[in-house]
Amino acid sequence: KVEQGVSKLIASKNESADMALEALLNGDLYRHKKQKQLVVLESKSSEGMQVVYLNEPSKSELITKKRAIKRVPVNNNLRREIRAYLAAKNLQHSNVEKRQAAVESLLSGADETALEIVHEQRQVEKNADILFLLDSVIALDSLESENTSIKLKAIETLSESLQPQVRNRLQKVVEKGEAPFSAAAEKALAKIQDKAEFYGWMETIFFGLSLGSVLVLAAIGLAITFGVMGCINMAHGELIMIGAYTTYVIQLLMPDSIGASIIVAIPAAFVVSGLVGIAIERGVIQFLKGRPLETLLATFGISLVLQQAVRSIFSPLNRSVETPEWMSGSIDINPIFSLTLNRLYIIIFCLAVFALLFFILKKTVLGLQVRAVSQNREMARAMGVRSEWVDALTFGLGSGIAGVAGVALSQLTNVGPNLGQSYIIDSFMVVVFGGVGNLWGTLVAGMSLGVANKLLEPVSGAVLAKILVLVFIILFIQKKPRGLFPQKGRAAEA
Structure with a gap:
């Protein structure tokens, strides 16, 4: 029935x-x-x-x-019949995505009726991607042809496709061992494999850039404070953590507007982390200027206090921040390579933050004073620059950017009290490798280390990859102690 x-x-x-x-x-x-x-x-x-x-x-x-x-x-026979009918009907749909999905479903097999519609649609189709898929369906059907030239031409056409169904069919042709078709199919599979490896490298580089973007966001605030004040801030990771928890709290306050909450969380995290940073600078660091070892110990103690405060307020358990719909999903470049939207947005976000910070430091009065203090503090004070005020605002700016980095990290991992500890060492490596206090150095170093980590991970594993990167930085610093882009100025050169 x-x-x-x-x-x-x-x-x-x-x-x-x-x-x-x-x-x-x-x-x-x-x-x-x-x-x-x-x-x-x-x-x-x-x-x-x-x-x-x-x-x-x-x-x-x-x-x-x-x-x-x-x-x-x-049953399976009915499923096959229904799938073929729906695909054949959608082949002529006005919506491009539905047409493409219909053709892709026919790659697993098409009956005579569907093939007739494929040939008809081939004559009128304008979309290049769908045209190629239609050709692939026709070529897959031609693999059953008795004509040698038609079959060889079909194999040549299929060598351009990255669809898994195509690879499976070509593998079956190889297994049959019929000359000259098996040799042609092997050549086609080798060509497809080369493309797959290329896109595999592209995916690795994309993941490396997304990791590099996180490192840049985490390190860029540290580069400013380290460059201007010479302060080794071990609590920088906890400022990132505060930004991530701010995102979590904003989502709790806006449960029905998750998409908008992430936008609200960016300035909120900047303000909250910035104010905490200013409080740290005014309460502790201003009394320890010129004593980097003591600032290291003091800020390490502050990091422990902040971690325990978060554990007391939010509990030691990790918290999950929901990803908005507009950041979910991926952009499919081809069947084996896609760009995940959350990572793509983080790369764009990193570049936007970098551009905004670059504008502040190059085109505003605060930026001019920050550069003056970082290059020669005593001369800047002699010219009337209030270095204490610049230190507080600089530390607040760097801390605020760390909070913004926490917003980005909340979209990639769970939020917990130990979140910042995972990135503080990497942040210092980026700053030292790029050049203390140099924005361009931080950007280049962060992206380079991110890509290097992802390129080494498949070969050596995640832990060994980090060790190799660290060894490389140590050797590099031996050759260029002031990093890729050394800071300029009499004080810096001294």
């Missing part, structure tokens, strides 16, 4: 019939025993199953008893 029903639904070519076929294909079509009608499962929860009546889509019902409805059975 189900087979007869499917045949009649396919023959009807009705929109409601398509809805029933899609529900049957996905296992969401049920029979209501009492009402003796077909219903489609809309959602399932602890309360029960929400269903919609097929004949009356506006009519819905919450089913609390599982026995009240029974799933309509479907």
Whole structure:
């Protein structure tokens, strides 16, 4: 009866019939025993199953008893028939994405009716990607041809495809061992493998840039404070952690607007971390100027206090920050290479923060004074620059940027009391490698170390990759003690 029903639904070519076929294909079509009608499962929860009546889509019902409805059975042959019908119908759909999805579904196999529509659509299709997919479907069908030239041409066409179904079919041709087709298929698979390796490298570099962006965001504030004040701030990681917890709190306050909460969290994290940074500078660091070892010990103690404060307020358990919908998903470049949106947004965000900070330091009065103090503190004071005021604002600016880095990190990992400890050593490595107090050095160093880590990880493992990077930096510092971009000025040169 189900087979007869499917045949009649396919023959009807009705929109409601398509809805029933899609529900049957996905296992969401049920029979209501009492009402003796077909219903489609809309959602399932602890309360029960929400269903919609097929004949009356506006009519819905919450089913609390599982026995009240029974799933309509479907076998693999019927699934294949339904899938082929829906794909053939969507081949001529006005929506590009639906057409592309329809063609991709036919790569697993197309019947004569679907192939006729493929050939027809091939003549009128304008989209280049869909045209290539149509050619691939035709080429896969041509692999069964008795004509040698047609079969060899089909293999040549398929050598440009990265679809997994294509690779599987070509592998079967190789396994058959029929000359000259097996040799041509091996050559095609080698060409596909070369492309796959290339895109594998591209993916590694993308992940490296995203890691580098996090390192830049984490280190850029440290580079400013270290360059201007000569202060080794071991609490910098905890300022990143405060920014991440600020994001978590903002989401708790805006549970119905997760997408907007992340935008609100950026300035909030900057302000909160910046104020904490100014408090640290005014309360402790200003009394320890010129004594870097003592600032290291003092800020290490502050980091422990901040960690314990967070444990007391939020508990030692990690907290999860929800990713907004507009940051979820990925951009598919091809079947084997895609760019995840959250990492892509972090790269863009890093560059935007860098550009804004570069503008502040190069085009504002504060930036001019920061550069003056970092190059020659005594001369700047002689010219009327209030170095104490510059120190406080600089430390606040660097701390605020650390908080912004925490916002970015909250989208990649869980938020916890030890979040900052994972990045403080990496931040110092970036600062030392790039050149103390140099923004461009921090950007280049952060991106370079991020890519280097990701390139080494598949070969040596994550831990050994970090060790190798550290050894490289030690050797590099032996050759260039002041980093890639050394700071200029009499005080710096001295």
